Amino acid sequence: MKPTDINNPEYFHKVVDCQYACPAHTPVPEYIRLIAQGKYTEAYMINWDANVFPGVLGRTCDRPCEPACRRSRVEEEPVAICRLKRVAADHKESVEKLIPQGPFQSNGKKIALVGGGPASLTVARDLAPLGYEIHLFDEQKVGGGFMRSQIPSFRLPKSVLDEEIGYILNLGIHQHFNHYVKSLKELLDKDYDAIFVGSGAPKGRDLNIPGRKEAEANIHIGINWLASVAFEHTKKINKKVIVLGGGNTAMDCCRTSRRLGGEDVKVIVRSPLAEMKASPWEREDAIHEDIPIIDNHVPKSFVVENGKLKGMTFEKVHAVYDENGKRQLVPVGDDDVFYEADDVLIAIGQENSFPWIERDLGIDFDKWQMPVVDPLTFASTHPKVFFGGDAAFGPKNIITAVAQGHQAAISIDLFCRNNDLKNRPSPFTTLVSQKMGIHEWAYDNHVITDQRYAVPQAEKKLTLADRKKEVELGYELATAFKEAERCLNCDVQTVFITSKCIECDACMDICPTSCITFTENAEEPDLRQMLKVPANNLSQDLYVSDILPTKRVMVKDENVCLHCSLCAERCPTSAWDMQKFFYMPTKAGGKLYYGSK
Numbered sequence: 001m002k003p004t005d006i007n008n009p010e011y012f013h014k015v016v017d018c019q020y021a022c023p024a025h026t027p028v029p030e031y032i033r034l035i036a037q038g039k040y041t042e043a044y045m046i047n048w049d050a051n052v053f054p055g056v057l058g059r060t061c062d063r064p065c066e067p068a069c070r071r072s073r074v075e076e077e078p079v080a081i082c083r084l085k086r087v088a089a090d091h092k093e094s095v096e097k098l099i100p101q102g103p104f105q106s107n108g109k110k111i112a113l114v115g116g117g118p119a120s121l122t123v124a125r126d127l128a129p130l131g132y133e134i135h136l137f138d139e140q141k142v143g144g145g146f147m148r149s150q151i152p153s154f155r156l157p158k159s160v161l162d163e164e165i166g167y168i169l170n171l172g173i174h175q176h177f178n179h180y181v182k183s184l185k186e187l188l189d190k191d192y193d194a195i196f197v198g199s200g201a202p203k204g205r206d207l208n209i210p211g212r213k214e215a216e217a218n219i220h221i222g223i224n225w226l227a228s229v230a231f232e233h234t235k236k237i238n239k240k241v242i243v244l245g246g247g248n249t250a251m252d253c254c255r256t257s258r259r260l261g262g263e264d265v266k267v268i269v270r271s272p273l274a275e276m277k278a279s280p281w282e283r284e285d286a287i288h289e290d291i292p293i294i295d296n297h298v299p300k301s302f303v304v305e306n307g308k309l310k311g312m313t314f315e316k317v318h319a320v321y322d323e324n325g326k327r328q329l330v331p332v333g334d335d336d337v338f339y340e341a342d343d344v345l346i347a348i349g350q351e352n353s354f355p356w357i358e359r360d361l362g363i364d365f366d367k368w369q370m371p372v373v374d375p376l377t378f379a380s381t382h383p384k385v386f387f388g389g390d391a392a393f394g395p396k397n398i399i400t401a402v403a404q405g406h407q408a409a410i411s412i413d414l415f416c417r418n419n420d421l422k423n424r425p426s427p428f429t430t431l432v433s434q435k436m437g438i439h440e441w442a443y444d445n446h447v448i449t450d451q452r453y454a455v456p457q458a459e460k461k462l463t464l465a466d467r468k469k470e471v472e473l474g475y476e477l478a479t480a481f482k483e484a485e486r487c488l489n490c491d492v493q494t495v496f497i498t499s500k501c502i503e504c505d506a507c508m509d510i511c512p513t514s515c516i517t518f519t520e521n522a523e524e525p526d527l528r529q530m531l532k533v534p535a536n537n538l539s540q541d542l543y544v545s546d547i548l549p550t551k552r553v554m555v556k557d558e559n560v561c562l563h564c565s566l567c568a569e570r571c572p573t574s575a576w577d578m579q580k581f582f583y584m585p586t587k588a589g590g591k592l593y594y595g596s597k
């Protein structure tokens with residue numbers, strides 16, 4: 001293998017597993033260290049630069065970072081990355097002075113944003129400070145999109161959402177709320193230089209089985225029902241409730257039902273429990289609130305008597321998998337099962353809907369009636385129109401919408417400056433030695449063995465009585481410090497200096513995970529098997545040095561390194577150094593708001 005090019009910013013970025021897994025590439029270890037130091041405002045701003053909504057995401061993120069966390073290499077549970085983000089948001093000082101302050105010098109360009117959700121708000125946040133005149137259109141009376149209408153207040157308090165949306169709207173955004181865009185052609189005929197579509201996936205899937213029409217008054221589409229609750233049009237539900245579906249929307253529906261009068265609330269899902277799309281912690285919270293989840297039941301009919309819904313019948317199935325892992329639900333042969341219900345909430349998925357986009361504007365749609373969108377630039381086939389969030393590639397989550405909003409903002413800025421949309425700005429990176437003495441480091445390198453700390457919750461009888469009372473209380477600061485100390489500082493890299501190595505093998509001997517090997521060079525497949533412990537995880541790279549005097553090379557398996565610094569402390573010649581790697585994708589205009597300071 002050729003020597004590793006550690007000057008390529010993507011090499012060490014990939015080693016910081018949590019940050020690499022985050023769609024917005026938030027510098028996770030950096031902000032966790034700041035929390036451990038009591039620097040909550042600084043930790044918040046690192047987050048704000050990357051993911052725009054730290055307080056929101058600290059409560060509601062789908063946490064793609066946590067399954068990637070290196071802590072789970074040595075313990076069952078990863079660091080509570082998401083909930084530590086909330087600590088920064090809850091304990092920060094005033095940040096207005098750290099956020100860009102308008103009015104900004106105009107660059108003469110005018111942008112329309114359709115939809116007021118996280119993708120559009122991210123585009124607004126990134127482009128407004130560059131001098132763009134931003135016009136935001138949304139049919140709701142306030143901003144937030146599905147963050148406001150689909151996430152219950154007991155998970156995301158209105159005050160948190162209002163605060164973080166306010167930081168963006170206060171940048172001088174022209175706000176057109178209570179305004180449904182009926183025609184994209186009308187927008188294109190106006191003097192906008194570009195249009196961003198972040199209208200989400202606003203259509204909930206229905207279930208057309210016998211009895212659906214007859215029981216219509218007591219059957220509700222989940223996302224529409226949640227929005228009706230959020231805007232206080234719906235304030236109660238009947239006692240016996242069935243929620244159909246196995247995603248996070250179903251969990252929000254059933255938990256909201258418990259707070260609006262539902263006493264016998266159950267979730268019924270087609271798939272096996274282990275294959276439900278809902279996040280494990282969402283399922284746990286539902287079960288904690290006395291909501292059973294019944295799996296492997298396929299809806300057959302709504303049962304109606306004298307024009308009134310009585311319940312539903314289901315067919316019991318089990319999952320059968322072929323040699324390719326493809327699942328088929330096969331009836332078990334039992335009689336159909338009947339469950340009573342006064343109301344049914346259907347939460348079986350969401351679909352995109354673009355009735356307001358004319359099909360003769362030069363925007364191509366695929367066979368699923370989704371716009372054809374470039375996955376790098378988020379440009380449509382119309383030069384002025386860009387998409388992001390759920391409107392681009394279907395329902396995902398908030399952090400993905402934010403990441404796509406950043407990329408779309410870059411493209412809009414490049415387009416308005418007549419530059420190549422494929423010429424993306426490079427990330428901002430630094431790599432700095434943490435050496436303060438021969439074996440002293442500028443960070444705490446002690447590997448804590450504590451298991452993950454639980455986040456406390458408010459008493460169940462209080463939260464079930466008030467749909468606006470937040471269930472999770474967040475970490476107390478002493479506990480937050482302990483949880484932050486579980487982070488292994490994966491962004492503090494082990495950097496090898498070939499010219500200083502005397503090949504004493506001391507680093508190889510002391511490494512607790514046997515990730516370092518001195519060996520003859522070979523092609524990667526062979527070299528992976530020649531290591532002290534074979535490196536079989538092909539998703540993570542090998543760190544390979546230049547040729548040493550004995551014609552060997554140093555090879556380190558990045559997958560199992562714990563960044564404990566024992567190699568650097570043991571090395572008699574300082575051939576190993578611990579260097580902090582900072583990586584932040586730059587925004588539109590090659591700008592960072594806080595991370596460069």
